[in-house]
Amino acid sequence: MPRFIKKSNKKSGSAPGTLILEGEARVETIKISLLDYDQDGITDKEIKNVEEAFPFKEKKSVSWIHIQGLHDIPLLEKLGRHFGIHNLTLEDIVNPGQRPKAEDFDDYLYVVFKQLTYDGSKERVGAEQISLIVGQNFLISFQETGRDYFKPVRERIRDGKGRIRKHGSGYLAYALMDASVDDYYNILSTVGDKIEDLEQDLLDNPEPSCLDQIHKSKREMIFFRKQVWPVREVLSKLMKSDSALLHESTDIFLADVYDHIIHVIDIIESFRELLSSMLDLYLSTVSNRMNEVMKVLTIIATIFIPLTFLAGIYGMNFEFMPELKWKWGYYILLVIMAGIGGIMVGYFKRKKWL
Incomplete structure (x- = not known):
């Protein structure tokens, strides 16, 4: 701001034509x-x-x-x-x-x-x-x-x-x-x-x-x-x-x-x-970059919604759940979850969201 508004050394009320140097001397000798x-x-x-x-x-x-x-x-x-x-x-x-x-x-x-x-x-x-x-x-x-x-x-x-x-x-x-x-x-x-x-x-x-x-x-x-x-x-x-x-x-x-x-x-x-x-x-550019980040995070969150749903169901502690006694139940659920994730990724790529 000093370059736009310069402070004056002249006192208020000074007579017109009064010579007062504004600022400091910028050379030693004239x-x-x-x-x-x-x-x-x-x-x-x-x-x-x-x-x-x-x-x-x-x-x-x-x-x-x-x-x-x-x-x-x-x-x-x-x-x-x-x-x-x-x-x-x-x-x-x-x-x-x-x-x-x-x-x-x-x-x-x-x-x-x-x-x-x-x-x-x-x-x-x-x-x-x-x-x-x-x-x-x-x-x-x-x-x-x-x-x-x-x-x-x-x-x-x-x-x-x-x-x-x-x-x-x-x-x-x-x-x-x-x-x-x-x-x-x-x-x-x-x-x-x-x-x-x-x-x-x-x-x-x-x-x-x-x-x-x-x-x-x-x-x-x-x-x-x-x-x-x-x-x-x-x-x-x-x-x-x-x-x-x-x-x-x-x-x-x-x-x-x-x-x-x-x-x-x-x-x-x-x-x-x-x-x-x-x-x-x-x-x-910053806004677009933020949108790209939000898009990736949204896609990741969307993929994990059904996976979280399945994990939540089989994480419940009910005694009479028939799938809990299956010998291959854990592996079958993993395959189902991986399949759901793969299908969703393929769908997103087809829509050109990825």
């Missing part, structure tokens, strides 16, 4: 990287003080400032004052439980989406909030951890491949979202293989552990869907936006990511339906 580029050149460096990034706000080239770690509130306040970021936006940035969304503040666009990861040891999908501030010639991205999710985008910028060095900050925002959505496919591929293995195990030997795995996988799909579904709304809003920060040439690329998100959602829904059918299959 890391700031700067990538400034245009068609002719590139500046790529790590900076220790946020003030070093301030001059790049007015440059005509595109400046990408990437911040890993959110626990330094004074640093974020400095950055917000210089780049004109509203306190409500900063409050959302330090709250990693935000729903994916896009907001237009005239001077900048604020975009939130989720970067998903897969922990193979725990077989669990995780999510990290990525926040983007898209300005005229700059983009500031924020994340909680120190993992580099956007290495392919950095390499494209450094190598000057594709269109990215020829377009503005809006196209860079698209490239980051596209890289994140590509990771969705990788995670779905891993989860899909796991579900296929689970389905085969279910068909071969439906054990109680299969039921636990089905429920666990269903929860993962619910979590996955919760993180991905709102991204469709974000992309739709960006495509319909008339903001000057997004050029019309970027819309076609955003539409491509939108198509990918729709495809991802379709795959998630397919997996959810498959898991539901697997649950029904498990319950049906």
Whole structure:
């Protein structure tokens, strides 16, 4: 449940825009990287003080400032004052439980989406909030951890491949979202293989552990869907936006990511339906197995009913029972009982009950 409902550190009644880090710091020290580029050149460096990034706000080239770690509130306040970021936006940035969304503040666009990861040891999908501030010639991205999710985008910028060095900050925002959505496919591929293995195990030997795995996988799909579904709304809003920060040439690329998100959602829904059918299959298989056991026990009990009847008659202690004095009576009764049992078994097989 903690992944679905996050506990807030903010006190009730706090003023709007109050910056309080939600959760714990996930990196020891904040890391700031700067990538400034245009068609002719590139500046790529790590900076220790946020003030070093301030001059790049007015440059005509595109400046990408990437911040890993959110626990330094004074640093974020400095950055917000210089780049004109509203306190409500900063409050959302330090709250990693935000729903994916896009907001237009005239001077900048604020975009939130989720970067998903897969922990193979725990077989669990995780999510990290990525926040983007898209300005005229700059983009500031924020994340909680120190993992580099956007290495392919950095390499494209450094190598000057594709269109990215020829377009503005809006196209860079698209490239980051596209890289994140590509990771969705990788995670779905891993989860899909796991579900296929689970389905085969279910068909071969439906054990109680299969039921636990089905429920666990269903929860993962619910979590996955919760993180991905709102991204469709974000992309739709960006495509319909008339903001000057997004050029019309970027819309076609955003539409491509939108198509990918729709495809991802379709795959998630397919997996959810498959898991539901697997649950029904498990319950049906267990029920059929129980029916088979009950059928065998019923047949055994039915065979022994007449045998028990005969044994009960000759087990009575009446003195004047003529068969009790027969020399071969015991053996004759055994043959009769065996014959009755054989006839009943043959009848059951003829009816295909056995």
